Amino acid sequence: MEDLTWHATDRKVNIGVLSHPTDSPAWAAIDDKYPDFASEPRNLRLGISADGVDVNRGNRSHSVWPILTIIYNLPPWLCMKRKFIMLSLLISGTPGNDIDVFLTPFIDDMQLLFDIGVEKYDAYTQEQFKLREVVLWIINDYPALGTLSGCPYSGFQGCVLCGEETHCIRLPKSKK
Ligand SMILES: [Zn+2]
Structure with missing residues (x-):
């Protein structure tokens, strides 16, 4: 939990330098539009990577779609480490237009986590708090x-x- 608030506490801001997603206009837009969301630095700001991967070289009938979730709250030296990238969904095959069917439960969860959030225990500060999240970017x-x-x-x-x-x-x- 300590690392999740790194962007708000330990980061050294370099004016005019884009060194972390915190410097991006998208991050600032969330702060502007949803001040109650921004007031809790533990709230997650996510990137979602969604694209097909050939698991059997050159054969599209053996592709899978891993949906990966990246937590941009974390410092750069942790953010892109395999340990902190979550495999949220794994769709077998090339879903085409049916991708909606696979994504619906995932998007419903994302919506719930943005609108309402879930009660979580922060072991670092030893307190209960409401964790929410927002999707900043989808990468594909x-x-x-x-x-x-x-x-x-x-x-x-x-x-x-x-x-x-x-x-x-x-x-x-x-x-x-
Ligand atoms: Zn056009």
Whole structure:
């Protein structure tokens, strides 16, 4: 728990230098918009990595989708260590549009942890407190973003911003 508050207590701020997610506009936006959330430095600020991985080289039928959760409260020397990166979900195969079905329970948990939180015991300060969390970023490449947004880049609605309004043509020779 001590390490979770590192960003608010022990960090040396270098004005104008981006050295930790705490320096990012996204972090400041959460502080601005949700001051009650920001007032508890133990509240988690998460990054979620969601992308497919080939477990059998070159064979997409043997891919898996590990959904990894990263806690950005931690100092940089712990944040990206394997021990502190959580495997929140492991989807077998290429889920395509069905990814919603797999992600729904995970997103419901995330929503509950943001809206209400859970009672936790802090062994460092020896007190009960309410732990909440917020998702700052989701990390993926463009094809994975398409799958997550229901806008596969190989289809007619390949732009995640325009969605159904995407201007598109089919190339006659390649059929793309
Ligand atoms: Zn667009």
